[in-house]
Amino acid sequence: MEKKVIFKGWALPLALLLPQLVITGIFFFWPAGQAVYQSFLREDAFGLSRQFVGFENFADVLSDPTWLDALWRTGFFSASVAFLALSVALFLAVQADKHIRGANAYKTLLIWPYAVAPAIAAVLWLFMFHPNIGLFGRMLNGMGIPWNYKLNGDQAMLLIILASAWKQVSYNFIFFLAGLQSIPRSVLEAAAIDGARPARRFWTVVFPLLSPTAFFLLVVNLVYAFFDTFGVIHALTQGGPGKATETLIYRVYTDGVMNLNLGSSAAQSVILMILVIALTMVQFRFIERKVHY
Amino acid sequence: MPGPMSLQAPDVDALARRTRARQRREALLTHASLVVGVLIFAFPIYLTLIGSTHDVNTIGRGDVPLLPGGEAMANYSQAWSAGGGRYMGVPAAGMLLNSLVMALLITLGKIAISLTSAYAVVFFRFPFRMLAFWLIFITLMLPVEVRIIPTFQVMVDLKLTNSMAGLTVPLIASATATLLFRQFFLTIPDEYVEAAKIDGAGPLRFFKDVVLPLSVTNIAALFVILFIYGWNQYLWPLLIVNDRSLETIVVGLTKMIGGGDAQNEWNVIMATAVFALLPPVAVVVLMQRWFVKGLTETEK
Numbered sequence: 001m002e003k004k005v006i007f008k009g010w011a012l013p014l015a016l017l018l019p020q021l022v023i024t025g026i027f028f029f030w031p032a033g034q035a036v037y038q039s040f041l042r043e044d045a046f047g048l049s050r051q052f053v054g055f056e057n058f059a060d061v062l063s064d065p066t067w068l069d070a071l072w073r074t075g076f077f078s079a080s081v082a083f084l085a086l087s088v089a090l091f092l093a094v095q096a097d098k099h100i101r102g103a104n105a106y107k108t109l110l111i112w113p114y115a116v117a118p119a120i121a122a123v124l125w126l127f128m129f130h131p132n133i134g135l136f137g138r139m140l141n142g143m144g145i146p147w148n149y150k151l152n153g154d155q156a157m158l159l160i161i162l163a164s165a166w167k168q169v170s171y172n173f174i175f176f177l178a179g180l181q182s183i184p185r186s187v188l189e190a191a192a193i194d195g196a197r198p199a200r201r202f203w204t205v206v207f208p209l210l211s212p213t214a215f216f217l218l219v220v221n222l223v224y225a226f227f228d229t230f231g232v233i234h235a236l237t238q239g240g241p242g243k244a245t246e247t248l249i250y251r252v253y254t255d256g257v258m259n260l261n262l263g264s265s266a267a268q269s270v271i272l273m274i275l276v277i278a279l280t281m282v283q284f285r286f287i288e289r290k291v292h293y
Numbered sequence: 294m295p296g297p298m299s300l301q302a303p304d305v306d307a308l309a310r311r312t313r314a315r316q317r318r319e320a321l322l323t324h325a326s327l328v329v330g331v332l333i334f335a336f337p338i339y340l341t342l343i344g345s346t347h348d349v350n351t352i353g354r355g356d357v358p359l360l361p362g363g364e365a366m367a368n369y370s371q372a373w374s375a376g377g378g379r380y381m382g383v384p385a386a387g388m389l390l391n392s393l394v395m396a397l398l399i400t401l402g403k404i405a406i407s408l409t410s411a412y413a414v415v416f417f418r419f420p421f422r423m424l425a426f427w428l429i430f431i432t433l434m435l436p437v438e439v440r441i442i443p444t445f446q447v448m449v450d451l452k453l454t455n456s457m458a459g460l461t462v463p464l465i466a467s468a469t470a471t472l473l474f475r476q477f478f479l480t481i482p483d484e485y486v487e488a489a490k491i492d493g494a495g496p497l498r499f500f501k502d503v504v505l506p507l508s509v510t511n512i513a514a515l516f517v518i519l520f521i522y523g524w525n526q527y528l529w530p531l532l533i534v535n536d537r538s539l540e541t542i543v544v545g546l547t548k549m550i551g552g553g554d555a556q557n558e559w560n561v562i563m564a565t566a567v568f569a570l571l572p573p574v575a576v577v578v579l580m581q582r583w584f585v586k587g588l589t590e591t592e593k
Contacts, residue, residue: 005483006416007496013413017425020410020466026451027444027463028432034443092330095323102324108581109331114588115573117525117543123550123566124337127344133559135340135357166334171588178589198319227438231527235547249438256442257532265442272439280434 032273038266057267066243067251067268074247077161078225084165085221086214089172094202096173097180107177113170118163119231125163126236149237153244156237160245163236164229171224172217179213180206219283223276248272338570344563345369352559364560372564376549382561385568388542393572395460395530395541396523402465403519404512411474412500416486426475433468437529445532455536464529470515473590477511478504514587517580524573542569 042053061067096106116124131137131148140147149156183206191201207214230249233239239246239254246254252272256265344352347362376382414426437444444463445454453459481504489499530541540548546569549562577584 003415003479003483003486005486005490006418007486007490007499009417009496010419012496013417013419013422016409016413019406020429020471021425023406023462023466024428024432027447028435028440028466029428031440031443031447032435034446035440038443088330092327095326095330098320098323100320100323106327106331108578110327110334111581111585112574112577113334114584115521115525115577116570117527117573119525119527119543119547120566120569121337123546123562124341126550127559127563128337128340133352133355133357135359138355138357166337170334174585174588178585227436230438231525231543231547234527234531235550238552252438252441253528257445262442269439269441269443273435276436276439277434 035266035269035273038262039270041266042263053263057263058271061264061267061271069243070246070248070251073157073245074226074249077157077164077229077245077247078222080161081164081168081225081229082218082221084161085168085172086217088165089169089217090176090210090214092169093173093176093180094206096177110173111170113167114174116167117231118167118228119235121163121167122160122232122235125159125166129159151241153241156241156245160229160232160236164225164232167232168221168224172221175213175217176210179210183209216283219279223279226272226275341563341566341570344559345372345567347560349558349560353556365564368560368564369567372561372568376561376565382549383537383540383545385542385545385565387538388540388545388565389568389572391457391539392524392541392543392569394457395526396520398457398461399464399523399526400516400519402461403467403470404515406465407467407470407474408505408508408512410471411478412504414471415475415478416496416499426471429466429471430468432466437464441528441532448533454533455539457539459533460526460530460539460541461523464523464526467519470519473511473515474508477508481507510583510586511590513580514583514590516587517576517584518587520576521573 039057040052040054041050042057043050092110096103096110113121126134128134129137129147129149131141131150137147137149146152147155149159187205187209188201191205196204226247227249229247230253233245233247233250234253237245239250248268249272252265252268255261255268340357343358343361345368346365347358348364348367351358351362372385374384374386376384410425410429414422448454448459448463451459453462485503486499489503494502525543526541527543530539530544534540534544537545542565546562546565549565550557
C-alpha cells in the first residue's frame with residue numbers, strides 16, 4: 001500500500017530516518033556481520049593471532065556432543081514451555097470469555113503477570129521451591145520426596161519450565177481472549193441450536209477459528225522460550241546442575257562471556273541467527289495467509 | 294393418544310428449572326476455574342509479600358509463614374537505603390532510579406525515532422526508501438542474544454560500557470514500533486495531506502499539527518509495552534554494566550541471590566523483589582486498555 005499524496009524532497013526524510021539507521025547500523029548490522037566473520041576465524045589461546053579456518057568452527061559445534069545435547073534440551077524445554085503456557089492460557093481465556101459476573105476483574109487479575117520480568121519470575125519460583133526455605137520445597141521433602149533442584153537436573157529443568165511458562169500465560173491469554181471475542185456470537189448460537197454440546201462446539205467451531213491465533217502464539221512462545229528465558233535460567237540454575245538446564249542461548253553466553261571462546265561462540269550465534277530468521281519467516285508467511293482469508 | 298407432544302407440554306417448567314440449574318452449575322465451574330487460575334498467578338506474589346514482612350531468621354530456619362509478620366518496615370527500609378545480601382549490598386532506591394531512567398529513555402527513544410522513520414517512509418518518495426525500511430525491518434531477526442560477543446566488542450570500542458548511554462542507545466532501534474506507526478500512517482486519508490498543502494503547511498508542520506495528535510492512542514499503547522520491555526531488560530545490563538552504581542533493579546535482585554543459599558537475607562531480597570515488581574505491574578494495571586490494544590495491534 002502506498003500513499004498517493006506525498007511531500008517533496010529527500011533531505012528531510014533522510015534526516016528523519018538517520019537516527020534509526022545509524023543505531024541499527026552500528027549496533028545490529030555491524031555486530032551481526034562481525035559474528036559471521038568471526039565464525040570463520042580461530043584465535044589462539046592468548047588472542048594474539050587469528051587464522052581463517054573455513055567452516056571448521058561450525059563443524060566443531062555441530063559435532064560436539066555437548067552442543068547437540070543442549071540443542072535437544074532446548075527443544076524439549078521450548079516445547080514444554082510453549083505447550084504449558086498455551087494450554088493453560090487457552091483454558092482460562094475460554095472461561096473468561098463466558099458471560100459471567102466479574103469477568104473484567106478476572107481479566108485484570110490474569111494479565112498483570114505480563115509485567116513480571118523473566119528473571120523476577122525465577123526469583124519468585126525460587127522462593128517457593130527452595131529445598132531449605134521454600135514453602136513447597138520443604139513440603140515435598142517433608143512428604144518424603146527428595147527435592148533439591150540444585151542437585152537434581154530433572155527437577156531443575158521442571159522448575160525453569162514452570163517459571164518460564166508461568167510468566168508467559170498472561171501474554172497468550174490476552175491474544176486468545178481477543179481471538180475468542182472476534183468469533184461472531186451467531187456462529188456459536190447456530191451450533192448450539194443444532195444441538196452441539198459445549199465441548200463439541202469448542203472443538204468443531206471455536207478451536208478451528210482460533211487456530212491462526214494459536215499458530216501465531218506458538219511461534220512467539222518458541223521464540224520466547226529460546227531467547228527471553230535467559231533471565232530465568234541465569235537467576236535460577238545458572239545452567240546447572242552440571243549442564244542440566246543449559247540451553248543454546250545460555251551456552252553462547254557461557255562460551256563467549258565466561259570462556260572467551262570467540263570462534264565457537266560466533267559460530268553458535270550464526271546458527272541461532274539462521275534459526276530466528278527461519279522462525280520469523282514462518283511467522284510472516286502465516287500472516288500473509290491470514291490477510292487473504 | 295400419548296404422543297411426544299403431549300408428554301412434553303406439562304414438563305416445560307421442569308425443563309426450565311433443569312436448564313437453570315445446569316446454567317448455575319456451569320457458571321460455578323467457570324468461576325472456580327478462574328479463581329484457581331488467579332490464585333496460581335497471585336500466590337507467588339503473596340508469598341513474596343509475606344516473606345518481606347518477617348525477620349531473616351524466621352525464613353532462614355525454613356519456617357515459611359503464611360501470614361504477615363511485623364518486620365515489614367525494617368525490611369523495606371533496609372532494602373531501600375542499604376540493600377541486602379551478604380555481598381556488597383546496593384540500595385534499592387538507586388537501582389530503581391537506574392531502572393526508571395533506563396526504561397524511560399528506551400521507551401521515549403524508541404517512540405521518537407520510530408515516529409520519524411515511519412513518517413519519512415510513508416509521506417515521502419526518495420531513493421532507497423524501501424531499502425531503508427527493510428533494513429529497519431530485518432533487525433527483528435537480530436535479537437541481542439544471537440550477537441552477544443560482537444555487540445559487546447562494539448560497545449567496548451565506542452567506550453560505551455558502564456554508561457547509561459550504553460544501556461539505552463543500542464536498544465532504541467525498533468522495528469515493531471516503526472511497523473506499527475507505518476501501518477497507522479497509511480490509514481491517514483490523502484485529503485488531510487492535500488488540505489495541509491493547500492493551506493501552505495510544510496511536512497514538519499503537518500507532522501506536528503496533524504500526525505502527532507492523531508497518533509496519541511498508538512503512542513500510549515506503545516508506551517506501556519515498551520516501558521515493560523525496557524524495565525525488564527536482563528542480558529543487556531548484565532553484559533554492559535559492572536559498575537554497581539549503574540545496577541538496574543532486575544539484575545541487582547538476582548545478584549543478591551547469588552547461588553541461592555539458605556543463609557541469604559531473604560526478607561530483604563523479597564522486599565527488593567516487591568520494589569522491582571511494583572512499577573511495571575502498576576503501569577500494566579493502570580493502563581490496561583491501551584496495553585491490550587497495543588499488544589494485540591503491534592504483534593499482528
